[in-house]
Amino acid sequence: MVTAREVAEGVLDPELPVLTLADLGVLREVTETAGRVVVTITPTYSGCPAIDQMRSDLRASLAGAGYRDVEVRTVLAPAWTTDWITDAGRRKLAEYGIAPPARIGPRPAGPVPLNLTPPPSRVRCPRCGSAETVELSRFSATACRALRRCESCREPFEHVKEL
Numbered sequence: 001m002v003t004a005r006e007v008a009e010g011v012l013d014p015e016l017p018v019l020t021l022a023d024l025g026v027l028r029e030v031t032e033t034a035g036r037v038v039v040t041i042t043p044t045y046s047g048c049p050a051i052d053q054m055r056s057d058l059r060a061s062l063a064g065a066g067y068r069d070v071e072v073r074t075v076l077a078p079a080w081t082t083d084w085i086t087d088a089g090r091r092k093l094a095e096y097g098i099a100p101p102a103r104i105g106p107r108p109a110g111p112v113p114l115n116l117t118p119p120p121s122r123v124r125c126p127r128c129g130s131a132e133t134v135e136l137s138r139f140s141a142t143a144c145r146a147l148r149r150c151e152s153c154r155e156p157f158e159h160v161k162e163l
């Protein structure tokens, strides 16, 4: 039988369906005690309405694998950041034509200032690798993604914004 953890890790992110919850790094813990599965997740962007979808997708996948007693817990601290996206996840994004977020590194502890600006980072075109790209719109299909255009190959592409 597939373990509950394996099932939960394979659930796709509703916002970026090329990534699993494991790729995204939102899956914190999966425990199984006497047939009861407790999945702990840290949601991604608080502005994305994906959390309810994740919850029901987790339940549905686990039920399909025979786990019927499932609780999905949400843990908000420490807050998820795009640094938690795994290397495999970043590769999948790029292969899909979406520029992965840059790694930001350790953040100062405590409340995040509201005027926090992203570090200067060159977003590379996922198609040709050029660093000559410009942002067309801060938001695209979802609030998590910006729309950019490559100045070399002239192709528009999406970029998962650093958080």
Ligand SMILES: [Zn+2]
Pocket: 125, 126, 127, 128, 129, 130, 150, 151, 152, 153, 154, 155
């Ligand atoms: Zn390009």
